Amino acid sequence: MKLILDRIKNGIETIKDPLGENVYSYGRIEVDSETCNLCGLCEKECPVNAISIMDGKLEMDSRKCIFCKLCIDVCPNDSLEMTHDYKISAIEELREKIRREVYSTFQRSLTLRAVDVGSCNGCFLELSAIGNTYYDMSRYGIHIAASPRHADGLIVSGALSINMKEALIKAYEAIPNPKIVIALGACSYDGGIYKDGYSVIQRVDEVIPVDIHIPGCPPSPAAILEGVLKIMKNK
Amino acid sequence: MDELKEELGKYRCEESRINNLNELYVDCSQSNIEPIAVLLKNQYKLKFIAEFCMDTGKEDKFKISIVFTNSKESYFVILTYTTVDILVSMQNTFSQAHLFEREISDLFGLSIDGGSDVRHSVKHEIWDAKAFPLRKGFPYKGKIKENHEIPNYEFKRIVGNDAFQIPVGPIHAGIIEPGHFRFSVIGEDIENLEIRLNYKHRGIEKIAENIDANKLNLLFERVACESTLAYGEAYALLIEKMLNFKVSREIQSLRVALLELERLYNFLQDVSGICVDVGFSYPAKKLSYIAEIIKQLIERVTGSRYARNSIVPMGSNIDFSQENKRNILDTLGGIRNRIKLIADVTLESFTFLDRVENTGIVKNNIAKKLMMTGVVGRASGVDYDVRKSFPYEIYGDIKKTNNIEHIGGVFERYKLKIAEIDDAFKFIEMALSNIDNEIKKNRPIIELEKGMEAISIVETAKGELMVYGKMGENNKFDRIYFKTPSFTNWKGLTIAVLDEIVPDFPLCNKSFNMSYSENDR
Numbered sequence: 079m080k081l082i083l084d085r086i087k088n089g090i091e092t093i094k095d096p097l098g099e100n101v102y103s104y105g106r107i108e109v110d111s112e113t114c115n116l117c118g119l120c121e122k123e124c125p126v127n128a129i130s131i132m133d134g135k136l137e138m139d140s141r142k143c144i145f146c147k148l149c150i151d152v153c154p155n156d157s158l159e160m161t162h163d164y165k166i167s168a169i170e171e172l173r174e175k176i177r178r179e180v181y182s183t184f185q186r187s188l189t190l191r192a193v194d195v196g197s198c199n200g201c202f203l204e205l206s207a208i209g210n211t212y213y214d215m216s217r218y219g220i221h222i223a224a225s226p227r228h229a230d231g232l233i234v235s236g237a238l239s240i241n242m243k244e245a246l247i248k249a250y251e252a253i254p255n256p257k258i259v260i261a262l263g264a265c266s267y268d269g270g271i272y273k274d275g276y277s278v279i280q281r282v283d284e285v286i287p288v289d290i291h292i293p294g295c296p297p298s299p300a301a302i303l304e305g306v307l308k309i310m311k312n313k
Numbered sequence: 314m315d316e317l318k319e320e321l322g323k324y325r326c327e328e329s330r331i332n333n334l335n336e337l338y339v340d341c342s343q344s345n346i347e348p349i350a351v352l353l354k355n356q357y358k359l360k361f362i363a364e365f366c367m368d369t370g371k372e373d374k375f376k377i378s379i380v381f382t383n384s385k386e387s388y389f390v391i392l393t394y395t396t397v398d399i400l401v402s403m404q405n406t407f408s409q410a411h412l413f414e415r416e417i418s419d420l421f422g423l424s425i426d427g428g429s430d431v432r433h434s435v436k437h438e439i440w441d442a443k444a445f446p447l448r449k450g451f452p453y454k455g456k457i458k459e460n461h462e463i464p465n466y467e468f469k470r471i472v473g474n475d476a477f478q479i480p481v482g483p484i485h486a487g488i489i490e491p492g493h494f495r496f497s498v499i500g501e502d503i504e505n506l507e508i509r510l511n512y513k514h515r516g517i518e519k520i521a522e523n524i525d526a527n528k529l530n531l532l533f534e535r536v537a538c539e540s541t542l543a544y545g546e547a548y549a550l551l552i553e554k555m556l557n558f559k560v561s562r563e564i565q566s567l568r569v570a571l572l573e574l575e576r577l578y579n580f581l582q583d584v585s586g587i588c589v590d591v592g593f594s595y596p597a598k599k600l601s602y603i604a605e606i607i608k609q610l611i612e613r614v615t616g617s618r619y620a621r622n623s624i625v626p627m628g629s630n631i632d633f634s635q636e637n638k639r640n641i642l643d644t645l646g647g648i649r650n651r652i653k654l655i656a657d658v659t660l661e662s663f664t665f666l667d668r669v670e671n672t673g674i675v676k677n678n679i680a681k682k683l684m685m686t687g688v689v690g691r692a693s694g695v696d697y698d699v700r701k702s703f704p705y706e707i708y709g710d711i712k713k714t715n716n717i718e719h720i721g722g723v724f725e726r727y728k729l730k731i732a733e734i735d736d737a738f739k740f741i742e743m744a745l746s747n748i749d750n751e752i753k754k755n756r757p758i759i760e761l762e763k764g765m766e767a768i769s770i771v772e773t774a775k776g777e778l779m780v781y782g783k784m785g786e787n788n789k790f791d792r793i794y795f796k797t798p799s800f801t802n803w804k805g806l807t808i809a810v811l812d813e814i815v816p817d818f819p820l821c822n823k824s825f826n827m828s829y830s831e832n833d834r
Contacts (some may be wrong), residue, residue, distance in 0.1 A: 080657075080658050081595050081596075081658055084599070084654060085595075085656065088651075091602055102613045104616060125524070125531055125550055144531070145621075146621070146622050148622075153638075163577055181800070191484075192487070192488045192489075193491075194513065195491070195513070196513040196514075196515050197490075197513070197830065198535040198830050199539060199828065200491055200538030203539060204618075207605060208599045210602070210605050211598050211599075211602045212602055212606075222487065222488055224487065237515060239514055239515055239833075240457055240459065240514075241437045241511060242483065242512050243439070244439065245483045245512070249484055271520070271532055271535055272452045272516070272532060274520055274523065275515045275519060276444075276446040276451065276456055277446070277514050277516045278456075278516070279459070296538065296618075296619070298618060300467050
């Protein structure tokens with residue numbers, strides 16, 4: 079009875095549009111090329127080498143960025159600014175054809191198998207957060223499967239540790255074709271802050287083909303949802 | 314501590330010195346380390362908490378350190394000895410010593426002398442047998458070679474007509490980190506559980522030796538995401554202890570408020586998880602919803618849902634205004650009663666109680682032997698909380714008593730987690746009442762000298778976290794060692810599930826809720 083009262087009092091808690099603007103979220107870092115004098119301080123400061131100066135221009139690789147904001151603090155001209163745009167995932171071009179194939183097979187739903195290969199657990203906390211009643215991923219037809227045999231694809235997080243390599247390959251092979259792979263977070267792209275560790279021997283995409291990287295450290299629930307929906311969208 | 318120093322002088326110890334007010338370093342020799350360790354345990358009732366190794370960089374010599382604590386008088390005793398290739402086993406004196414020794418043996422290549430458990434832990438079958446990555450001779454950025462012929466790993470076997478094994482993992486059915494569980498079952502009852510971890514080993518301790526001290530907090534925070542703030546705090550305390558620096562009371566209070574927010578969402582998720590595994594979905598869903606609200610609150614205050622890069626040594630990396638303070642108080646005020654209402658409903662529901670009561674029990678003497686810490690330890694009657702025994706920041710003023718239960722089952726852990734949630738609300742309110750002015754972002758540059766060393770200790774949501782750091786050249790550390798709470802607590806789970814049925818395993822597991830990533834590092 080108390081629970082029914084609680085339910086009536088608080089109403090529906092699932093939000094209508096989880097992909098709306100979030101003014102507190104961290105997002106892509108923008109460079110003001112007019113004030114930037116290419117001094118290179120931010121390039122040196124970045125702990126994950128996400129910044130490079132090429133052809134007289136500052137290049138930011140969002141896939142490597144761990145959003146620590148050290149580059150913003152060190153910039154003498156305040157040329158760098160962090161926006162709240164978290165929608166920064168991009169589908170790998172080479173895999174585009176397969177994505178269409180997957181879509182035509184599975185229509186509007188996607189069942190994924192979650193594999194962690196060596197992260198800090200942040201990506202998985204956020205992945206479980208999109209299952210809560212606030213974001214509610216199942217309304218989009220996204221589910222997490224208990225077996226790779228029931229899955230349409232893998233969702234991988236973390237820097238690939240030598241001890242997990244065999245398990246990752248086995249899980250990938252156990253999924254029926256066609257299959258997709260979603261990589262979560264900076265460390266699943268190139269190892270992130272752990273890339274110099276002795277047991278992080280390869281990048282994830284050197285072992286299995288990755289369709290989409292969702293950047294962030296960890297990517298927020300909205301960013302994960304946006305990335306997964308991008309894969310499902312038929313265009 | 315001074316008495317102890319004099320007393321140990323009689324045992325032909327080469328040198329002893331007191332550092333940072335509460336750390337007594339005693340240099341012993343390989344031959345008298347064992348009798349001194351036994352003496353500290355039996356006569357002085359000190360508690361063994363960790364054992365680690367350092368490469369001295371000279372003539373292939375290694376320095377082994379064994380850390381003891383006295384939690385009543387808040388000091389550390391660190392026994393050290395130098396060795397070339399042999400590790401003196403303490404397995405007969407301390408039952409959990411094998412965990413530390415096997416890790417040292419795998420990463421430094423020392424052989425364990427006199428131990429009964431010498432299996433590999435970090436080193437899985439795929440590793441090149443001759444790779445000892447934490448030695449200074451192993452180059453940074455060097456990678457371990459893969460073995461092509463992979464030998465089998467022997468699990469413990471239960472023999473009998475109806476006996477069988479259930480292998481689970483490393484990849485689990487859900488959104489969980491990797492680890493392998495091998496259940497040996499007769500009928501429905503679990504006779505033995507063997508847990509194999511370290512699938513996520515990333516070599517964080519080696520990476521930490523090669524990052525500048527000014528950026529090292531970023532790596533600390535990425536040992537385990539759910540304890541981001543606690544790890545950041547451990548790093549800040551480590552540096553501040555080395556430099557004998559104290560931050561202002563307002564920053565101390567801000568840190569405590571943030572740390573308690575982190576504990577709050579962790580315990581809410583744990584309590585919600587226990588409800589999921591019992592099958593009581595309304596509290597499960599609503600409590601995880603409230604945890605989400607708290608993460609959003611942290612994002613509003615710090616700019617990151619896990620408050621990354623917020624706590625930095627000697628300052629604060631975020632601006633904190635009175636508006637933020639009101640924001641926190643308003644949000645928490647709105648949910649406090651609701652959590653209480655939902656928790657009361659679960660405690661009144663007999664179907665819920667039927668599942669959790671008398672399930673997954675770890676008795677007090679076993680918990681002490683296994684060095685269980687945190688909520689899991691206190692549920693079994695281990696009266697120890699770092700916040701009270703080694704008070705940091707403003708905990709000395711606000712943390713007066715420990716929450717404690719005695720039976721040691723799932724229900725006790727559940728009740729304690731609810732008590733910790735209650736405490737967190739109280740502590741946040743107390744801490745925020747100390748902040749009357751705006752706190753400005755201030756990140757001083759850290760400069761440390763070679764040879765400085767210190768130990769810091771923090772209570773995370775999982776238990777006691779100890780960090781040892783020793784400085785090397787170029788403002789980089791020579792050695793960082795983490796004794797994480799999950800490292801010793803995992804063994805408790807294998808005891809808790811004995812004689813329970815397999816379907817109760819998730820319930821026991823969730824009530825422990827140990828972290829794989831901080832164990833594996």
